[in-house]
Amino acid sequence: MDFRRLVRGQVDRPQLERVGREIAARYDRDRVHVSVLEADNWLSTPCVVDDEWFVKVISPQNALVHAVFTGVRNLGVFSRGEEGFFERFESPLAMSQHELEATRKVREIGINAPEPIEAFGVDEVGVLMLEYLPDFRTLDDLDPTEVEALAPALFEALSRMHDHNLAHGDLRGENVLVHDGELYFIDATNVREDGLAAARAYDLASALATLEPAIGGKRAVEIAVGAYDIDALLAAREFLDFVRLRPDHDFEAAHVKGEIEKWAD
Template sequence: MPIRRLLRESVPEATLAAVAEDVADRYGEPSAEFERLEANNWLSVPLVVEDRWFVKVIADQHSLVHAVLTTGRNIGAFSSGTEGFFEHFSTPVEMAQHELAATQAMRELGVNAPEPKEAFEHDGLGVLVLEYLPEFRTLDELPEAEIAAFAPALFENLARMHEAELAHGDLRAENVLVAPDDGEEVLYFIDATRVQAIEDAKAYDLACALASLTPHVDARPAVDAAREHYSTEDILAAREFLDFVNLRPDHDFEAAEVKGEIERAAD
C-alpha cells in the first residue's frame, strides 16, 4: 500500500468523528460536522470542523514518518557541509504543541498565519486546532505574474522571522497561502517545523524560498527580490543548500540557474 494512503487511513473515521466532537465541545458548539480534506500531507490527517476550525490529527504513524524525514533531512544538511539542524518530536502531541507555538510566534512577529487555538491529546493522538481559512490558494496555484508580485512579500516576511531568530524549516509553495484579509489578498505561512543551528536553518529557508519561486518566476527577479531583504553573504549561504533542496520531492527547479544568478548578484 502506498505510504500516503497508509497514513491517510491511519486514523479510522469513527476516531476522526470523536475528535471532531471533542473540538466542538471545547468551543460550545452543539454540532460536530466535519470534512476530511484531501491533502498531500504525510504528517497528519487534516479536517475542517463546522467550517470554523482547521484540525490536524496526528497519529503514531505520522510521528514515525516525521522521524524518518528528519533523519533524511539532516543527512542532506551534512552533504551541504553543515551539521543537521532538524529536530524530531517523540510523540504526536509534541508535534501538535510545537506547530501551535511556531504559529503563535509567527503571528506575534506580524507574519500572517492562521490563528492558533490549542493543541491537546485525544486517546493518544495529537490534535492541533487552528483558524480555518475558507478561501485560499497556495502560492504555486497563482498565475505567474501574481507569484512574481508576491515575491518581495515572501522574502520580507521570511526576513522578519529570521531577524527574530525563528526559522520556518519547511518552506515550500504549498505552505504559503494567499487569502483575503480586509479585502486584500495577503500571504499566510503554515506548517513551520522545528530547527536548531539557526544560521544554517535561515540559509536553508532562503534556498527553499528561491526553489519555490523559480519554477514560476525567472531566477534573476527572484534573486533580486531576495536581495531587497538579505545581504550578499546571506544569499551566498543559501546557495550552498540549493542542491540539497533540489533533491527533495516537493521542490523541482533549476538549481544551476539560481546559483548563476546568485553569483551574478554577488559580483
C-alpha cells in the same frame, strides 16, 4: 488498506468522531461537523470543523514518518559538512503543540498566519486547531504574474522571521497560503536553536527554489536582494543542491546559483 494510506497514517472515521466529540465538549456544542480535506499530506489528516476551524489530526504513524523525513533531511545537511538542524518530535501531541507555538511566534512578530486556537491529545493522536481561512489558494496555485507581485512580501516576511531568530524549516509553495491578497505561513517545522544560522540559509534557498519555476532564477534573486544582503544569498547558494533533491522542489538550481554569483561579483 493500501500502502500509501498505511504509510501516511490517515486517521480512521471512528477516531475522527472521537476528536469531533472532544471539540464539541470543549466548545460547549451538541455536535460538530468534521470534514476531511482532500490533500496529499503525509504528516496529518487535515480537516475542517463547522467551517470555522482548520484541524490537523496527527497519528503515531504521522509522527514516525516525520521522524524518518527529519533523519533524511539531516543526512543531507551532514553531507554538506554541517551539523543537522532539524529536530524530531517525541509524540503526535508534541507535533501539534510545536506547530501551535510556532504559529503564535510568527503572529507575534507581525507575520500573517492562521490564528492558533489550541493543541491537545485524544487517545493516541495529537490535535491542532487553527483558524480556518476560506477561499485561500497556495502559492503553487498562482500564475506567474501573481507570484511575482507577491514575491517581495515573501522575502520580507522571511527576513522578519530571521531577524527575530525564527526559521520556518519547510518553506515551499503549499505552505504559503494566499488569502485576500495577503500571504499566510503554515507548517513551520522544528529547528534546533543552535542550528538557526544554517536553517535561515536553508529557508532562503527554499524560497528561491519555490519562486524559480514561476518567475525564473534571475527575477527571484533580484527580488531577494531587496530583503537580504549578498552574504545571506551566498550562504543560501550552498543549500540549493540539497533543496533540489527534495521531491517537493523542482527548479533549476544551477541557474539560481549563477544569478547569485553575478550579484557577488
